[in-house]
Amino acid sequence: xxxxxxxxxxxxxxxxxxxxxxxxxxxxxxxxxxxxxxxxxxxxxxxxxxxxxxxxxxxxxxxxxxxxxxxxxxxxxxxxxxxxxxxxxxxxxxxxxxxxxxxxxxxxxxxxxxxxxxxxxxxxxxxxxxxxxxxxxxxxxxxxxxxxxxxxxxxxxxxxxxxxxxxxxxxxxxxxxxxxxxxxxxxxxxxxxxxxxxxxxxxxxxxxxxxxxxxxxxxxxxxxxxxxxxxxxxxxxxxxxxxxxxxxxxxxxxxxxxxxxxxxxxxxxxxxxxxxxxxxxxxxxxxxxxxxxxxxxxxxxxxx
Amino acid sequence: xxxxxxxxxxxxxxxxxxxxxxxxxxxxxxxxxxxxxxxxxxxxxxxxxxxxxxxxxxxxxxxxxxxxxxxxxxxxxxxxxxxxxxxxxxxxxxxxxxxxxxxxxxxxxxxxxxxxxxxxxxxxxxxxxxxxxxxxxxxxxxxxxxxxxxxxxxxxxxxxxxxxxxxxxxxxxxxxxxxxxxxxxxxxxxxxxxxxxxxxxxxxxxxxxxxxxxxxxxxxxxxxxxxxxxxxxxxxxxxxxxxxxxxxxxxxxxxxxxxxxxxxxxxxxxxxxxxxxxxxxxxxxxxxxxxxxxxxxxxxxxxxxxxxxxxxxxxxxxxxxxxxxxxxxxxx
Numbered sequence: 181x182x183x184x185x186x187x188x189x190x191x192x193x194x195x196x197x198x199x200x201x202x203x204x205x206x207x208x209x210x211x212x213x214x215x216x217x218x219x220x221x222x223x224x225x226x227x228x229x230x231x232x233x234x235x236x237x238x239x240x241x242x243x244x245x246x247x248x249x250x251x252x253x254x255x256x257x258x259x260x261x262x263x264x265x266x267x268x269x270x271x272x273x274x275x276x277x278x279x280x281x282x283x284x285x286x287x288x289x290x291x292x293x294x295x296x297x298x299x300x301x302x303x304x305x306x307x308x309x310x311x312x313x314x315x316x317x318x319x320x321x322x323x324x325x326x327x328x329x330x331x332x333x334x335x336x337x338x339x340x341x342x343x344x345x346x347x348x349x350x351x352x353x354x355x356x357x358x359x360x361x362x363x364x365x366x367x368x369x370x371x372x373x374x375x376x377x378x379x380x381x382x383x384x385x386x387x388x389x390x391x392x393x394x395x396x397x398x399x400x401x402x403x404x405x406x407x408x409x410x411x412x413x414x415x416x417x418x419x420x421x422x423x424x425x426x427x428x429x430x431x432x433x434x435x436x437x438x439x440x441x442x443x444x445x446x447x448x449x450x451x452x453x454x455x456x457x458x459x460x461x462x463x464x465x466x467x468x469x470x471x472x473x474x475x476x477x478x479x480x481x482x483x484x
Numbered sequence: 485x486x487x488x489x490x491x492x493x494x495x496x497x498x499x500x501x502x503x504x505x506x507x508x509x510x511x512x513x514x515x516x517x518x519x520x521x522x523x524x525x526x527x528x529x530x531x532x533x534x535x536x537x538x539x540x541x542x543x544x545x546x547x548x549x550x551x552x553x554x555x556x557x558x559x560x561x562x563x564x565x566x567x568x569x570x571x572x573x574x575x576x577x578x579x580x581x582x583x584x585x586x587x588x589x590x591x592x593x594x595x596x597x598x599x600x601x602x603x604x605x606x607x608x609x610x611x612x613x614x615x616x617x618x619x620x621x622x623x624x625x626x627x628x629x630x631x632x633x634x635x636x637x638x639x640x641x642x643x644x645x646x647x648x649x650x651x652x653x654x655x656x657x658x659x660x661x662x663x664x665x666x667x668x669x670x671x672x673x674x675x676x677x678x679x680x681x682x683x684x685x686x687x688x689x690x691x692x693x694x695x696x697x698x699x700x701x702x703x704x705x706x707x708x709x710x711x712x713x714x715x716x717x718x719x720x721x722x723x724x725x726x727x728x729x730x731x732x733x734x735x736x737x738x739x740x741x742x743x744x745x746x747x748x749x750x751x752x753x754x755x756x757x758x759x760x761x762x763x764x765x766x767x768x769x770x771x772x773x774x775x776x777x778x779x780x781x782x783x784x785x786x787x788x789x790x791x792x793x794x795x796x797x798x799x800x801x802x803x804x805x806x807x808x809x810x811x812x813x814x815x816x
Contacts, residue, residue: 381586381634391571395574
């Protein structure tokens with residue numbers, strides 16, 4: 181007992197020493213700015229950030245009820261619904277296709293994962309050219325035009341009916357490499373005997389996919405789903421580069437993040453309102469992650 | 485009818501020959517053990533029978549029909565894996581029912597059959613659990629149940645007991661023999677454990693480096709090993725092999741089991757006593773004749789042997805096995 185007191189103190193000090201560096205970094209760059217944003221979100225200031233007036237919680241409820249916020253939230257949700265399921269399905273499909281021992285499969289794996297190394301700016305510019313009405317290959321392909329609703333304005337990106345879908349297309353493409361790599365890693369961790377056992381038992385490839393591959397991949401797919409959803413809710417670069425939140429006046433691609441930062445956003449010069457939207461987005465994503473984790477928990481299998 | 489016949493089967497993986505020219509007849513209702521050290525090709529052979537690997541050349545027949553190009557589904561073969569390969573996300577019942585579900589058997593009937601098999605293997609109370617909640621022995625029985633429920637013509641088992649502890653392994657050996665008698669189907673069982681081979685097998689096929697060394701009953705393989713490899717692989721401790729000229733004149737190697745050598749001071753075959761291993765009911769006396777190590781098995785109550793002393797060894801004529809000095813083949 182004589183040793184225990186001082187020793188506990190020593191250990192506590194040592195623990196603080198180890199925690200210190202990351203606590204400082206986290207506090208300085210995450211927690212402090214978050215706190216300031218929450219405070220700023222309750223204020224209205226002029227364009228120079230002066231003459232601030234604190235409105236308290238009411239500012240948040242006002243923003244949440246505004247037509248602009250609700251429109252942007254709905255656009256964001258549509259964007260996530262367009263990109264996340266399609267991204268998972270395509271990534272899973274490609275990973276399963278490439279998960280076999282064939283000569284030259286390494287080439288396809290490299291191609292399928294290559295978009296990881298492509299920045300949003302490069303990817304968006306590439307899609308801008310592809311979708312550009314005068315020369316873009318995709319813009320002038322018949323079946324793609326048939327696939328999209330009637331284009332009223334020239335160019336898929338300039339039509340309020342197709343703009344969001346076109347941005348989603350580029351986003352799905354850009355995220356495909358990430359999904360492919362993570363799912364490929366997940367596939368390789370499935371014990372080979374499980375597939376072999378099902379094969380000897382007479383299971384068809386489709387049944388092996390639904391009864392072995394998908395359930396064994398469920399933790400991986402949950403992870404990919406959460407990351408892709410969070411990326412969809414935070415997508416900015418492709419929207420800014422492809423549509424700038426437009427076309428106006430419908431603001432068809434003004435998502436919550438574009439509402440916060442965007443060049444043409446209605447709250448462009450109001451730091452208080454921008455902060456309000458940012459904090460609200462933070463809570464939307466918090467709720468979303470909690471729902472995803474909790475709702476899927478019972479159906480996810482994490483191995484023995 | 486579920487005979488299995490292998491005719492000159494060879495399997496080459498990327499230039500490496502895993503199985504070479506193996507011909508083997510497995511009778512209906514046989515319990516055939518494929519025995520050999522790791523890397524000898526026994527698992528590859530089993531996987532070719534189950535349809536998980538394609539033979540590079542040679543023919544495989546199950547129940548008289550040529551199955552080289554037949555999918556596992558049509559071969560009527562069940563396989564039990566060393567890792568059990570249970571579906572961790574399915575309950576025990578769903579695991580057992582899976583082969584029936586694949587065969588589109590109605591749900592009610594599936595449940596009845598799964599319950600019957602579970603009862604026979606003492607798994608009834610675990611039907612709603614997931615494999616992760618079971619012990620190793622229980623998982624192993626679930627794997628067996630999943631194989632049995634289909635009532636296949638041939639059971640392929642790849643070292644199914646090697647993940648169990650020693651006591652459970654001994655118990656399960658007896659259960660598998662009883663199961664074989666009850667099911668009256670053909671069992672093909674891969675192991676590197678000669679005790680499993682000797683205690684369970686109706687026939688044993690000993691393999692080494694992709695070749696079949698000998699096929700016979702466990703007694704035949706023990707009493708008349710066809711090669712030096714079989715002589716030294718089967719039996720604990722292994723058969724002693726004397727170089728040519730040491731025991732008798734001539735150019736053959738002489739093999740003698742440790743229990744057949746006796747100490748006799750009048751013998752001209754002199755040896756130095758080394759380590760003596762006391763096993764309780766018996767003792768193993770390690771002796772050296774030059775570089776040749778000889779193990780003699782004696783009752784524990786015998787004379788106390790002291791390391792370093794010189795003794796004479798008697799090798800009875802009727803217990804000598806003669807092997808060709810170069811090929812290692814038995815000479816009769």
